[in-house]
Amino acid sequence: MLKTEEAAVVQVEHGINANLALRLALRKRTADAVLRIGVIAVVTITSVFLLFPVIVTVFMAFDARDYIGAFPPTSFSTQWFVQLAGSDFLWSAFKTSLLLATATTIASTTIGACAALAISWMTPKWSDLVTTAFLSPLVLPGVIIGFGLLMFLSVHDGLPVFAKLFAGHLIIALPFAVRLTLVGLAGISETLREAALSLGANEIQAFFTITLPLAKNGIAAGAVFGFATSMDDVTVSLFLSDFNTFTLPVALTSLIRSSFDLTIAAAAVALMSVTLLLLIVLDRVLGLERAIGRKT
Amino acid sequence: MSAARSKVLLLLPAVAVFALLLVAPILMVLDESFRAFEPGRIGSVQGASLTLANYAELLLPAYVQYFAQTYFLAFCASVVAVFIAFPISYCIARTESPSTRKASLSAIVGLMFLSALVRVYALELTFGSAGVLSPVMSFMNINPNGRQYINFVIVAGLLHYAIPMSILILFGAIQNLDPRLIEAAQSLGASALSSHITVTLPLCTRGIFSAFVVSMTLGVSAFIIPWILGRGRVLFISNLIYTRFSEVADYPSGAAISIVMMVLSLLMIFSMSRLATSFERT
Amino acid sequence: MFSTRRQFLKSATSAAALGASGSLATTVGARAEDTITAVDWGGNYANEIKKLAAKQSDIKVNWQLHAGGAMAILPKIKAKWPNPGIDLLTGWDPSWQMIAREGWAEPVTTERVPNLADIPHKLLVKDGSGNVINIPRTISAMVWFYREDIAPFPITTLDDLLDPRLKGKICFPVPSLGSNLQMLSLALHKGGDERTMEPAWEFMKKLARSGNIGRIANADTDITTSITSGETCLSIQGASAPIERARNFKIRILSKMDKESGFRTFIYHEGWCVLKGGHTDAAFKFANFAIAPETNAEFNRAISGVPVNIKSKVSDEIKPITFNNEEMERFAYIPDWAFLSTQTDAWMKRWEQEIAPLL
Numbered sequence: 001m002l003k004t005e006e007a008a009v010v011q012v013e014h015g016i017n018a019n020l021a022l023r024l025a026l027r028k029r030t031a032d033a034v035l036r037i038g039v040i041a042v043v044t045i046t047s048v049f050l051l052f053p054v055i056v057t058v059f060m061a062f063d064a065r066d067y068i069g070a071f072p073p074t075s076f077s078t079q080w081f082v083q084l085a086g087s088d089f090l091w092s093a094f095k096t097s098l099l100l101a102t103a104t105t106i107a108s109t110t111i112g113a114c115a116a117l118a119i120s121w122m123t124p125k126w127s128d129l130v131t132t133a134f135l136s137p138l139v140l141p142g143v144i145i146g147f148g149l150l151m152f153l154s155v156h157d158g159l160p161v162f163a164k165l166f167a168g169h170l171i172i173a174l175p176f177a178v179r180l181t182l183v184g185l186a187g188i189s190e191t192l193r194e195a196a197l198s199l200g201a202n203e204i205q206a207f208f209t210i211t212l213p214l215a216k217n218g219i220a221a222g223a224v225f226g227f228a229t230s231m232d233d234v235t236v237s238l239f240l241s242d243f244n245t246f247t248l249p250v251a252l253t254s255l256i257r258s259s260f261d262l263t264i265a266a267a268a269v270a271l272m273s274v275t276l277l278l279l280i281v282l283d284r285v286l287g288l289e290r291a292i293g294r295k296t
Numbered sequence: 297m298s299a300a301r302s303k304v305l306l307l308l309p310a311v312a313v314f315a316l317l318l319v320a321p322i323l324m325v326l327d328e329s330f331r332a333f334e335p336g337r338i339g340s341v342q343g344a345s346l347t348l349a350n351y352a353e354l355l356l357p358a359y360v361q362y363f364a365q366t367y368f369l370a371f372c373a374s375v376v377a378v379f380i381a382f383p384i385s386y387c388i389a390r391t392e393s394p395s396t397r398k399a400s401l402s403a404i405v406g407l408m409f410l411s412a413l414v415r416v417y418a419l420e421l422t423f424g425s426a427g428v429l430s431p432v433m434s435f436m437n438i439n440p441n442g443r444q445y446i447n448f449v450i451v452a453g454l455l456h457y458a459i460p461m462s463i464l465i466l467f468g469a470i471q472n473l474d475p476r477l478i479e480a481a482q483s484l485g486a487s488a489l490s491s492h493i494t495v496t497l498p499l500c501t502r503g504i505f506s507a508f509v510v511s512m513t514l515g516v517s518a519f520i521i522p523w524i525l526g527r528g529r530v531l532f533i534s535n536l537i538y539t540r541f542s543e544v545a546d547y548p549s550g551a552a553i554s555i556v557m558m559v560l561s562l563l564m565i566f567s568m569s570r571l572a573t574s575f576e577r578t
Numbered sequence: 579m580f581s582t583r584r585q586f587l588k589s590a591t592s593a594a595a596l597g598a599s600g601s602l603a604t605t606v607g608a609r610a611e612d613t614i615t616a617v618d619w620g621g622n623y624a625n626e627i628k629k630l631a632a633k634q635s636d637i638k639v640n641w642q643l644h645a646g647g648a649m650a651i652l653p654k655i656k657a658k659w660p661n662p663g664i665d666l667l668t669g670w671d672p673s674w675q676m677i678a679r680e681g682w683a684e685p686v687t688t689e690r691v692p693n694l695a696d697i698p699h700k701l702l703v704k705d706g707s708g709n710v711i712n713i714p715r716t717i718s719a720m721v722w723f724y725r726e727d728i729a730p731f732p733i734t735t736l737d738d739l740l741d742p743r744l745k746g747k748i749c750f751p752v753p754s755l756g757s758n759l760q761m762l763s764l765a766l767h768k769g770g771d772e773r774t775m776e777p778a779w780e781f782m783k784k785l786a787r788s789g790n791i792g793r794i795a796n797a798d799t800d801i802t803t804s805i806t807s808g809e810t811c812l813s814i815q816g817a818s819a820p821i822e823r824a825r826n827f828k829i830r831i832l833s834k835m836d837k838e839s840g841f842r843t844f845i846y847h848e849g850w851c852v853l854k855g856g857h858t859d860a861a862f863k864f865a866n867f868a869i870a871p872e873t874n875a876e877f878n879r880a881i882s883g884v885p886v887n888i889k890s891k892v893s894d895e896i897k898p899i900t901f902n903n904e905e906m907e908r909f910a911y912i913p914d915w916a917f918l919s920t921q922t923d924a925w926m927k928r929w930e931q932e933i934a935p936l937l
Contacts, residue, residue: 024485031487039383046380046459050407053418053456056428057410060418067806067826072428089641115310118303124573132566134310136558137318138510141517141534144554147541147653148321151328154657171317174310179506183468186502203302217468224464228408235519235538239654242663243615243642252413254643268414272406279402335920339656358931417803425746425792425809441746441792443937528752528794529937535796536930542650544754544923545676 054272060265080266090267093251100162100247101230104169109223111170112177116218117211119178120185134178137171142235145171150239161245168236173226180225184218185211231271322558329551339547350552359536363560366532369447370515373454377511378504380455381462386496388463389470401467407460415456416524423449423525446530453521458511465510469503470496498575505572509565516561533557613638614857614864616666616850617651622822623668626880630873637864639666648673649754649922655682655853662853665861670848671703672757674712675919677851678705684852685709690862693869696887701847713865714849715874716883719899719910720759722832722841723820724812725805733812733832736767736840739785746792749801749810750785753925757918759844760814761925762911767840772913772921779932786936794937816846817899821882831898834909842911843899847886 064077084090115134119127137145146168153164192214196206234249241250248271252264331340332347353359388400422428425440433440473496481491497504522532533553540550616639618624624643631639644651648669655662659682669677677683683705688694691713694702701714724733730743739748751760761778768777785791792810795801802819804810806827820829832841849869852861867873875890877883882896892900901910 028485028487031489035487035489039387042380043384043387046384049452050456050459051403052422053415054407054410056418056421057414060414060421065826067802067823111309111313114306118306121303128566128569128573130307132562132569134314135509135513135565136562138513138517138565140322140558140561141519141537141554143519143534143537143541143550144325144558145318145321147547147550148325149317150654150657151324152321167317170313174313178310179510180465180468183465183503183506184472186469186472214472217471221464221468224405224408225461228405232408232412234412242658243617243640244663249411249413252411264411265414265417268411272410275406276402279405333923335923339653353927356931358935361935362930421807424807441789523796524800527792528796528800529791529934531930531934539752539754539926542653544926545649545653546923547653549923549927 057265057268060262061269063262063265066262080262081270083263084266084270087263090248090251090263093246093248096162096165096245097231097248100165100169101227103166104173104230105223105227107166107170108173108177108226109219112174112222112226113181113215113219116178116181116185117207117215119182131178131182135175138175142172142233143239146236146239149236153240161240161242164240165237165245165247168240169230169233172233172236173229176225176229177219177222180222181215181218184215184221325551326555328547329555331548333546333548335546339545344548347548350549351556353549354553354556362531362533362536363557365530366516367560369451369532370454370512370518373451373458373515374508374511376451377455377458377462378466378508381459381466381507382500382504384459385463385466386470386492389467390475404460404463408464412457412520416453416520419449419453419456420524423452443529446525446527449525450522450530453525454511454515454518457514457521461514462507462511465507466500466503469500469506473499501572501575505568505575509568512568513561513565516557612636612857612860613640614665614860615640615642615663616668616861616864617642617644617664618668619644622818622881626877627868629880630868630877631864633873634864634867637860637867639864644668649676652676652680656680660855662855664853665856665858666850666865667853668848668850669712671846671915672919672922674703674851675916678703678711681705681707682851682853683709683711684854684858684862686711686713686852686862690859691866691869693866693887696871696889697869698886698888701849701886712849712851713869714847714886715865715869716849716878716881717845717847717886718883719817719833720756720814720844720846721817721820721899722763722812722814722835722843723829724832725808726828726830728808728811734835734839736764739790739812740788741790742788744790744812745788746790747811748785748791749793749795749804749813750791751795751801751814753929754922755795755797756814756816757913757915758922758925759913762844762913762918763814763840763842766842766911772917775925779928782933783936786933791937794934817896818882821895821898833898834905837908843909845901845906845910845912846915849886 059072061080062076062078063073064075064079065073119130119134122130149164149168149171153159153167193206193210196210197203201209232249233247234253237247237250238253241247248267252267255264328340329350330346330348331344332349333339334341334344388397391397391400420427424430427440430440433445438445477495477499478491481495482488486494516532517534518532519534519538522530523535523538526532526535537550537553537557540546540553614637616627618627618641624641628641631637631641642664649672651664651667652673655664655667662682667677686694686702687710694710694713697714701712701717702710703712705711726732729747731738731741733739733744738744753761761775761782762772764781765771765775765778768781770777793800793804795804795813798815798819801813801815802823805813805820806823817831817833820831823829824831832839833843835841850861850865852858852865868877869887871887871889874885874887875892878885878890878896879893882893884892884896884900
């Protein structure tokens with residue numbers, strides 16, 4: 001009698017435990033499912049939100065009307081692309097922009113990565129201060145940087161406009177290089193480098209075998225941001241361009257400010273196509289994963 | 297090569313660039329901000345008298361409101377951007393198929409090359425009061441002409457930059473994580489959500505703060521987005537500065553606003569940076 | 579246009595063969611002598627003036643566009659002075675006042691610009707030392723207009739702007755755009771003028787509170803875009819744009835309305851000034867060519883403006899902005915531009931403090 005009672009109690013206890021474990025597992029599974037659905041919803045909504053304007057832009061680029069009418073367009077034509085292809089004004093601007101962005105990217109990535117490396121070796125107190133200083137161009141409106149540089153550089157009259165633009169773009173691209181290299185470096189465990197050092201590698205060897213390969217993502221991301229920033233900057237370039245040397249966004253802004261012309265939509269579509277092409281080339285030559293993500 | 301010397305050598309080019317191309321010009325702007333302005337002229341006249349009037353003016357409630365509005369909207373956009381970007385970035389970093397990852401990354405980098413001007417006009421055509429979504433708005437009884445709605449559209453415009461940017465910034469941080477940590481936590485019975493909160497998030501603190509600070513600073517200095525999406529009714533600080541510099545040629549006043557904005561923003565990133573460091577240590 | 583095309587060809591050829599550089603050196607040399615840099619408005623204006631320039635071969639022009647209003651370029655010139663890099667600059671009444679005060683313009687004389695003799699002297703602006711600084715090319719007018727197809731009712735007076743049926747349907751320019759002629763209309767309607775703007779601010783506050791303003795325009799294109807997309811239906815703008823839009827939309831231009839309606843029309847002119855320190859002779863030569871009777875008529879026909887040359891013919895399309903003497907008296911108002919150009923800063927600040935928060 002007693003035994004069976006005990007057995008029953010044990011059984012009940014066992015049942016409770018099993019039930020609890022089951023309930024916990026179930027709860028975990030529902031929680032995971034809810035999270036998964038939530039994430040899928042976020043990804044879907046965000047994708048639609050981000051891509052919708054791209055689709056609208058493509059429609060705008062093929063709009064046959066010569067004004068901004070209600071969406072969607074009533075008839076289509078390629079007139080804006082014809083105008084884009086025939087515009088010397090935009091072509092020369094595009095070439096300047098491309099050259100400028102390339103020069104800016106190379107300079108800002110090199111200088112920024114070096115600085116980030118030095119910062120990563122500092123004590124937190126110092127690194128905070130220095131990082132803040134280097135990020136400051138990000139918080140300054142382009143208007144101040146452009147205007148300040150214009151006043152400052154006009155003292156040196158002989159400077160070519162391209163050099164002035166380069167100076168302006170360098171200062172706005174540099175924070176990305178510094179910040180993103182730092183992010184890349186932050187993930188690297190200090191112990192790896194120390195291990196390499198203790199195994200007899202010198203600082204330089206440790207840098208090239210451990211730090212650089214691991215920080216590559218950050219540096220590459222900084223370069224991508226630098227290039228994009230330089231290609232897209234309006235405000236700083238607006239102040240520093242002159243009438244013989246000007247960037248694509250400045251040329252487009254003149255078009256948009258003087259009379260809204262859908263050539264800019266065509267230009268955007270063309271730019272996106274060029275970017276896609278670049279990415280494909282980058283992927284074939286380097287592997288996109290290696291350029292942006294990490295796959296060592 | 298001593299560590300201290302190499303540190304200095306590595307920092308030198310960046311410091312030189314900053315001193316020459318940022319500090320010196322800003323000092324000129326600072327000087328301009330204390331000059332008296334004579335209406336109808338372009339900028340301050342040579343040898344104009346010194347004054348504090350350009351700063352005193354900013355204490356008027358109307359101007360305090362412009363600052364508050366700019367920082368508030370930029371803050372909202374940054375918080376939302378990080379919240380949305382984190383799971384997306386995580387999915388991209390951890391997806392099984394390399395081609396999905398490649399396609400997503402290409403799309404995001406491609407988005408960053410979408411011209412700012414075109415992007416803003418496209419958003420206007422989508423969310424504007426005569427936009428594609430206007431039937432939806434009237435169905436949901438939203439007044440597309442109200443100030444709240446305009447604020448919402450501006451935040452949407454800011455997000456259109458901030459989300460792809462945050463995704464890319466967080467991507468680097470998440471890639472550097474060891475996926476086995478999460479697996480370990482989950483095999484010990486933690487749910488996906490709690491394991492991410494206790495394991496993934498703390499390890500990505502740097503990245504999250506970075507994404508937030510970059511979004512916030514870009515938001516605060518946004519110019520074209522409020523200029524067009526704000527319909528001229530909601531103004532950001534940059535718009536005020538631009539008007540001073542290029543429409544009315546009152547440089548001294550524009551310079552004063554710029555200086556105040558710069559100081560506020562530097563304080564903000566500095567404190568965020570300190571906060572991130574203290575989070576990391578605990 | 580020529581210089582940029584040449585630059586384009588230059589890079590194309592240099593990519594193909596190095597031998598081309600010999601011949602290019604000569605063209606570059608020639609360019610330095612008679613190529614001028616001119617800044618014009620974009621869109622229609624730029625296309626038409628380029629067509630005009632293609633009809634002559636003496637002067638080559640590097641065409642550039644204003645990146646904002648007429649004032650936005652002035653800071654850039656200031657920073658580069660005394661080597662602005664611009665020879666021929668387009669502007670209008672208020673910007674002449676600024677340029678006159680800075681003393682940037684090369685004096686214009688009939689010896690250097692013979693066709694100036696056929697241009698009404700009333701249009702000429704003088705600087706402090708009594709020299710003429712501008713070469714007019716177009717007379718136009720700032721006009722109120724609305725889209726009849728989407729306006730909820732026929733708009734007949736400025737007081738209609740407060741009608742609740744116009745909720746969100748007005749596009750109003752900021753004071754820095756168009757020298758605040760929009761608020762001057764309000765002032766004139768309520769018994770004020772450019773020096774007595776108080777009534778205008780009162781009216782403006784009511785208008786801002788009414789919620790009828792759907793967009794505040796910062797640039798000319800904001801107005802055009804807002805009207806064509808159907809966001810708003812009523813605004814005030816230089817007549818060229820609404821006349822051109824009238825080809826696609828049912829637009830009513832309120833240029834010939836009685837004084838009681840409050841819709842006043844403001845006559846202005848635009849044209850060029852030649853900046854000191856550049857290729858002044860070539861710039862004057864081109865300007866002289868562009869204001870000859872034939873060329874001036876052709877240009878203005880294309881941009882829907884009134885030619886300044888009294889010997890030029892006027893096209894039919896611009897009837898809403900051509901006035902005979904009696905009409906001029908009834909509908910038009912010519913403000914004190916010199917005074918207006920000194921007020922923009924103060925008006926803009928007052929707008930930011932009192933009007934913008936109500937919108």
